[in-house]
Each structure stands twice: as C-alpha cells, then as structure tokens.
Amino acid sequence: MHSRKIFRAAEDGSGAIFLLMNQRSRTLLDEVLKLPPADRAELAAIVFDSLDTGADEGVEAAWLREVEDRMARLDSGQDKAIPWSEVRAELYADRDA
Numbered sequence: 001m002h003s004r005k006i007f008r009a010a011e012d013g014s015g016a017i018f019l020l021m022n023q024r025s026r027t028l029l030d031e032v033l034k035l036p037p038a039d040r041a042e043l044a045a046i047v048f049d050s051l052d053t054g055a056d057e058g059v060e061a062a063w064l065r066e067v068e069d070r071m072a073r074l075d076s077g078q079d080k081a082i083p084w085s086e087v088r089a090e091l092y093a094d095r096d097a
Helices: 023-032 038-051 059-076 084-096
Strands: 008-009 017-019
Touching: none
Parallel strands: none
Antiparallel strands: 008 017
C-alpha cells in the first residue's frame, strides 16, 4: 500500500488550498480537476461513500426518526415553520448588532 500521508497545507497562488501529497495522489488529483464539474461531483460522491466504515450504524435510522418526528409536530400544529426570509433576517440582525 502506498503512503497517503499528507504533510502540510499550502496555497498555490490561485487562492485555493491544496494538500501536499505523494506524487501518485497529486497526479490523480490533477487529472480529476480536469473533469467537468458533474463528473467531479460524481467521483467525489463515490470516493466519499468509500470512506463509510459502518462505524455510524444507526445514525441514518436515527435521523429518519428525527425527521418523521419533526414532520409530525408540524402536521399537528405543535411546531410552526418559520420562513427562511425571516430566519435569515434575524441571523443578519444578530450579526450586525
């Protein structure tokens, strides 16, 4: 197995942060960055999914229960939805205060 050690972060002059990695990884990254955005997104999703070790078993089910509970509270009138425009205005007001 080749080394995937990341030594440090660097800035390349374009403002983007790249990680210094072994040559094989850097070459692969250079090729990936030449792909159209949709292809890069698909590839990123595949790589991200490959990192799933199963350590978070039950998390997806817990989130599903949480969403169902929230929807039930909205449907029953127990909770009230707040339009994004109001939330955003409040956040900006807090920030600017």
